Amino acid sequence: MPTTRRAALSTLAAGLLPGAPKATAFALIGDRYHNSDYIRTALARNITGGTGVTIDFCDETRNLTAETLKGYKMLIVHRDGMIWPDGYPDEGTNAGWVSTSKPKLISDPPVPETRPKPAFWIKPEQGKAVRKFVEDGGCAFLLHNVTHVGLTDPDFRHVLGGAYAGHPPIRTFKVKVTNPNHPITRGIRDFIVTDEQHYMDYDKDPKNIFLESVNEQGLRHQHDGKDRGVSAPAGWAFDYGKGRVCYLSPGHLLHVHNNPEYIKLQHNAVRWLMRQS
Numbered sequence: 001m002p003t004t005r006r007a008a009l010s011t012l013a014a015g016l017l018p019g020a021p022k023a024t025a026f027a028l029i030g031d032r033y034h035n036s037d038y039i040r041t042a043l044a045r046n047i048t049g050g051t052g053v054t055i056d057f058c059d060e061t062r063n064l065t066a067e068t069l070k071g072y073k074m075l076i077v078h079r080d081g082m083i084w085p086d087g088y089p090d091e092g093t094n095a096g097w098v099s100t101s102k103p104k105l106i107s108d109p110p111v112p113e114t115r116p117k118p119a120f121w122i123k124p125e126q127g128k129a130v131r132k133f134v135e136d137g138g139c140a141f142l143l144h145n146v147t148h149v150g151l152t153d154p155d156f157r158h159v160l161g162g163a164y165a166g167h168p169p170i171r172t173f174k175v176k177v178t179n180p181n182h183p184i185t186r187g188i189r190d191f192i193v194t195d196e197q198h199y200m201d202y203d204k205d206p207k208n209i210f211l212e213s214v215n216e217q218g219l220r221h222q223h224d225g226k227d228r229g230v231s232a233p234a235g236w237a238f239d240y241g242k243g244r245v246c247y248l249s250p251g252h253l254l255h256v257h258n259n260p261e262y263i264k265l266q267h268n269a270v271r272w273l274m275r276q277s
Contacts (some may be wrong), residue, residue, distance in 0.1 A: 211235030
C-alpha cells in the first residue's frame with residue numbers, strides 16, 4: 001500500500017483492515033453536532049502526543065462490534081446516540097456560515113422537501129460487546145456527549161454509569177476537583193471553560209466522582225420538568241470487572257480540549273485506565 005494511503009488510514013481505523021496492526025485504542029467519534037475532525041485532532045494530540053497511546057479513529061457506528069474490539073486495549077467514545085438515516089434537516093451543523101448569513105439556498109432542479117428525523121444507533125449486541133470488552137480487562141474512556149448513548153442501551157449504560165439529562169445553552173462554568181486524592185486528579189487545579197455543561201442521571205457510587213461542573217453565576221438547568229440545579233458530576237472512574245472506566249464531561253468545543261488543565265486530566269485518565277499510575 002502506498003505510504004501516503006497507509007498514513008491516511010492510520011487516523012481512520014486502519015486496524016479494521018484485514019491483517020492490519022491495531023493501535024492501542026479504538027475510538028468511535030463524531031456526530032451531527034460534533035465534527036469528527038476536531039475530535040480526532042484534539043485526541044490525537046492530547047492522548048497520543050501526551051501518553052504514547054495510539055488510536056484508530058472511526059465515525060461509523062456499525063463498526064463498534066465485538067469483532068472490532070478484539071486486539072484493542074482501550075475503547076474511546078466521543079459522540080452522542082443519534083444518527084440521521086435520511087440526512088440532516090438543514091445546513092446549520094455542517095455549514096455555520098449559512099446559519100449566520102442566512103442566504104437563499106437555490107437548487108435547479110429543486111431539492112425535494114424532506115423532514116428527516118434522528119434514530120438511535122446502538123444495538124443490543126453492541127452494548128453487550130462493550131460490556132464484555134471491559135469486563136474482560138479492556139478499559140473505556142468515555143467523553144462529553146456519550147451519556148446520550150446511555151439513554152437507549154442498558155449494557156452500555158451499566159458500563160458508563162449514567163445517562164444524559166440535557167444541557168443548557170453554551171455558557172461559562174467552573175470544573176472543580178472534588179477528590180484531589182484520585183490518581184486522575186493528581187496535580188489538577190480547578191479550571192474554567194465555556195462549553196456545554198452536561199447534566200446526567202448518575203447510577204454508581206458517589207465516591208467514584210472526582211470532578212463537578214458548577215455554574216458560579218447561579219444559572220440553573222431544567223430537564224424533564226425537574227430543576228437540576230447549578231452543578232453536575234463532571235468526571236468519574238471505577239473498576240469494572242477486570243477493566244476500568246473513566247468519564248469526563250467537558251468537550252463540546254475545541255477550545256475546551258485545548259485547556260491545559262483538561263489536557264493534563266486526559267493524560268492522567270489514560271494512565272490510570274492503562275494501569276500506568
